Amino acid sequence: xxxxxxxxxxxxxxxxxxxxxxxxxxxxxxxxxxxxxxxxxxxxxxxxxxxxxxxxxxxxxxxxxxxxxxxxxxxxxxxxxxxxxxxxxxxxxxxxxxxxxxxxxxxxxxxxxxxxxxxxxxxxxxxxxxxxxxxxxxxxxxxxxxxxxxxxxxxxxxxxxxxxxxxxxxxxxxxxxxxxxxxxxxxxxxxxxxxxxxxxxxxxxxxxxxxxxxxxxxxxxxxxxxxxxxxxxxxxxxxxxxxxxxxxxxxxxxxxxxxxxxxxxxxxxxxxxxxxxxxxxxxxxxxxxxxxxxxxxxxxxxxxxxxxxxxxxxxxxxxxxxxxxxxxxxxxxxxxxxxxxxxxxxxxxxxxxxxxxxxxxxxxx
Numbered sequence: 001x002x003x004x005x006x007x008x009x010x011x012x013x014x015x016x017x018x019x020x021x022x023x024x025x026x027x028x029x030x031x032x033x034x035x036x037x038x039x040x041x042x043x044x045x046x047x048x049x050x051x052x053x054x055x056x057x058x059x060x061x062x063x064x065x066x067x068x069x070x071x072x073x074x075x076x077x078x079x080x081x082x083x084x085x086x087x088x089x090x091x092x093x094x095x096x097x098x099x100x101x102x103x104x105x106x107x108x109x110x111x112x113x114x115x116x117x118x119x120x121x122x123x124x125x126x127x128x129x130x131x132x133x134x135x136x137x138x139x140x141x142x143x144x145x146x147x148x149x150x151x152x153x154x155x156x157x158x159x160x161x162x163x164x165x166x167x168x169x170x171x172x173x174x175x176x177x178x179x180x181x182x183x184x185x186x187x188x189x190x191x192x193x194x195x196x197x198x199x200x201x202x203x204x205x206x207x208x209x210x211x212x213x214x215x216x217x218x219x220x221x222x223x224x225x226x227x228x229x230x231x232x233x234x235x236x237x238x239x240x241x242x243x244x245x246x247x248x249x250x251x252x253x254x255x256x257x258x259x260x261x262x263x264x265x266x267x268x269x270x271x272x273x274x275x276x277x278x279x280x281x282x283x284x285x286x287x288x289x290x291x292x293x294x295x296x297x298x299x300x301x302x303x304x305x306x307x308x309x310x311x312x313x314x315x316x317x318x319x320x321x322x323x324x325x326x327x328x329x330x331x332x333x334x335x336x337x338x339x340x341x342x343x344x345x346x347x348x349x350x351x352x353x354x355x356x357x358x359x360x361x362x363x364x365x
Contacts, residue, residue: 004029005062005071005086005095022065028098031065037094042105045076049094053087062095064088071095076104146313147302155234156304156313161321163238164300173241175249179256180233180240183281186221187229197222202277205268220260222279232281239285239292246295247362255358259287259351266350276342283347286329290355293322294363326352 002011004024011022011031019036023029037046052058058072064086071086071093083103086095116124146153152162190197203219204210211218223229244252263283292299297319305312329352332345 002031002065005065006097011065030096030101032094032096032101034092034094040101040106042107045078045104046094048077049074049085049087050089053085053094054089062086064091064093065095066091066093078105152302153304156302157306158231159303160231160234161238161301161303164302164315169241169245171245173244175253176237176240176244179253180236183221183223183236184229184233186218187223190222191226194224198224198277198279202279203264203267204277205271205274208264208268216261216264219264219277219279220281220284223281224279228280232285235285235289236281239288242296242299243288243291247291247358251358251362255287255291255354256284258358259354260284262287262354263344263347263350266353267344267347270337270346278344278347280344283344283351286348286351287353287355287358289322289325290352291359293318294356294359 002013002022003009004011004027006027006029007024009024009026011024014021014023016036018039019033021036022031032040034046034050037049052074053072055072058074060070060072062071062073063069064071067088067090069088069090071088073084073086075084076082083097083100085100085104087093088095147156147162147164156162190201201211201215201218201222203215208216223232240252240256243255247255260281260283263286264278267278267283297317299318300315301318301321303314303316303321305314326349329345329348332341332343333349335341336343336345
């Protein structure tokens, strides 16, 4: 707890427009970090106080509110009478008694911004209106119009989501295209002798370190059928380009690898005696899907409801779709552990956990 160096009362943490300060409710003094002080006072004044405070020959009388060490008492080198300010070089902290902070010169006001042309103001107003409209959209819109691109109706008929509003990319998603092409090439080449390829290069929980552990990666490239391959590559291409654009190619490939390995690890951990081979990129892609939902939670996805001959488009935000998807994976994982299915929902959940971790590590960017 920070304490006042004058009356030893506990200081109150407060947020100002410039950053966090610590106020004394009794004497009105306040402790301010050097970084915050540079936003409140003229930068040259703060620099001079800091340099003088680090000098060994300065008077030291009062203790620092944070560390308890003696602070140096210095004055700012400006014209006219100035108050004495206490400086703690160890904590990068300045102590101002009541009204001392206001007595020092403030930074100069920034120059006025030039007036924007009318066309630019119209663009900004339209963007603000679109943002307000997007924020006010209901979580689920039933009876939405179909997507403009007709080809998207085909994956929707197969139960896959389609992007309604495709965000423009700042760069071409070469990494996503390369991974999809590599997985497609390996899988198509293996379809001629699929049983032999799966037997040799699929992941086996009973022997996860076959071929020096290479099956942890080769299983990502192999797929059990053409539909298995097409559905996985569809999800990779739909969600992967936006995630790659947001993260950058290196971090994106690292996330894809970590999600694939996390999916393998969770599958092996819960079913280490299984001799059923595991193939498919869905564990790694699950990490991409979770990152997408956390990074673009309000991106709109379309689903086509089918009840006999009744068709209806449903428009949902990405977070709602992925929330339902996670619930479905949890149910499938229970069925997997009960031996009712060979689909590895555990690998999906492991990859999803890696996607959440990747978002937590990079969200400040």
